[in-house]
Amino acid sequence: MTQADSPLDSGALKVAVERQDERVTVVTVAGEVDAASVQSLRDRIDTLNAVYLVLDLTQVRFMDSSGLAALVAVRRRLQSLGGSVAVVCGEGVVLRVLKLTGLDKVLAVFPTREEALAGELTG
Numbered sequence: 232m233t234q235a236d237s238p239l240d241s242g243a244l245k246v247a248v249e250r251q252d253e254r255v256t257v258v259t260v261a262g263e264v265d266a267a268s269v270q271s272l273r274d275r276i277d278t279l280n281a282v283y284l285v286l287d288l289t290q291v292r293f294m295d296s297s298g299l300a301a302l303v304a305v306r307r308r309l310q311s312l313g314g315s316v317a318v319v320c321g322e323g324v325v326l327r328v329l330k331l332t333g334l335d336k337v338l339a340v341f342p343t344r345e346e347a348l349a350g351e352l353t354g
Contacts, residue, residue, distance in 0.1 A: 244268035245290075246275050255348065256281040261290035264298035273301050282314030285347045288325045299332060306338060315339065317347040 243263040250256050256279055264272060276284070284305065288294070306316050317339045320326045329335040341347035 244272060246272060248275070248279065251285075251348065255283045255285065257285045257287060257344065257348070259287040259290065263293040264288075264291055264301070265293060265295045266297045269297040269301050272298075273304070276305055282309060282312050284309060284314070284316045285319060285344065286316060287319040287344050287347075289319055289321045289323060289344075291320075291323070291325050294325055294328055299328065299334060302334065302338060317341055317350055319344050319347045 243265075245261040247259045248256060249259070258276060258279070260272065262268070286302070286305070291298075302316070302318065309316050318325075318329070319341050320329065321342050326335070326340070329338065329340060339347075339350060341350060
């Protein structure tokens with residue numbers, strides 16, 4: 232059973248939230264994650280009080296260094312709470328950026344939401 236929260240739509244960035252259960256929340260991000268939009272994304276994630284988070288970035292068409300910094304910050308915060316973050320990015324632009332920066336070795340990266348959910352629930 233999932234519970235969907237109200238979506239965030241701030242121009243070039245769209246964020247939708249689904250609570251999978253009491254432990255796992257899925258955040259689907261679409262559009263551009265850059266210096267102009269990243270704070271609204273961070274604020275939205277911070278309001279969730281999630282410990283296990285799946286970030287579905289398959290619909291992100293652009294991400295700059297501020298977006299990468301946000302991913303690292305979310306990972307650090309959740310780890311400090313005993314949780315984790317899984318990133319879903321398929322073969323798109325986000326995966327290329329993660330590989331170029333080496334963050335694909337730091338973050339738990341999955342090609343599909345289903346694999347990320349399985350990883351979060353068993354990892």
